[in-house]
Amino acid sequence: MKIYAVTRCVKRIVKKDDSGGGFAKFHFRGFFLGQKVNSILVNNSSPELRVGEDYFILLELINIRDNTLYCRCLECKALEDIEF
DSSP states (O other): OOOEEEEEEEEEOOOSSSSSSSEEEEEEEEEETEEHHHHHHHESOTTTOOOTOEEEEEEEEEEEETTTEEEEEEEEEGGGGGOO
């Protein structure tokens, strides 16, 4: 399932094995598919994601567990880089 979200990056978690992968935690408060959600955890976070920045992201849902959406990022754009 694909999800669009406008959200803020609150934390980056880099793997210690130098594989370049990791996770990014995004702020989210609400409900999704009838379940309460407190955050979005995105795997394979890219180095251009900055903590404290707001993003428009397209996600692919992997799982919902412990009030967290676990997703893979398909596309991501900082809101400040979007021109109207």
